[in-house]
Amino acid sequence: MGGKGKIYTLAEASQHNTSKDCWLVIHGKVYNVTKFLEDHPGGDEVLLSSTGKDATDDFEDVGHSSTAKAMMDEFFVGEIDSSTVPTETKYTPPKQPHYEQDKTSEFVIKLLQFLVPLLILGLAVGIHFYTKSA
Incomplete structure (x- = not known):
């Protein structure tokens, strides 16, 4: 185990992931x-599930007290080499054929929403009178 202030890679910190040897990376520090x-x-x-990654979000999402944060100093073993921590990956949805709504103006859509039912009604009335007169 390294002394205070040692720089660790995420891979090194990630090896400590058991109940007998558990390290966490929070706010760039290793505990x-x-x-x-x-x-x-x-x-x-909860702690074991946060090993092997940057656990800052896990830690902050819970909303730890100032007392809990002060206790962390006692477990501090070093800093993390930030270049070894992957940047957060953003979710990108799978590529799909995309309907370009911008190509159809809102006016045209509203006009069609109005005209199509009118056309259907007109057709129904026309058929009604045509079959009555026949």
Whole structure:
């Protein structure tokens, strides 16, 4: 185990992912939380599931108290080499044929919504009178 202030890669920190040896990366810092697993109010599974990645979002989403944040100093083992942490991947939907709504103006759509039912009504009335007179 490294001393205080050592720089770790994400791969190095990720190797510590068991209940006997658990490290987390939060806000660019590496914490050895092995001794805290049993005492963690949210349970040890939550911490174990946050290993092997940047757990900052997981940590912040829970809304830890200032007391909890102050306790972290005791588990600090070093910094993370930020170049080894992949940037967050954004969700990109699969490519599909895309309907270009911009090509059809809203006016044309509203006009068709008005005219099509009128046309159908006119056709129905026309057929009605045509069959009556025949």
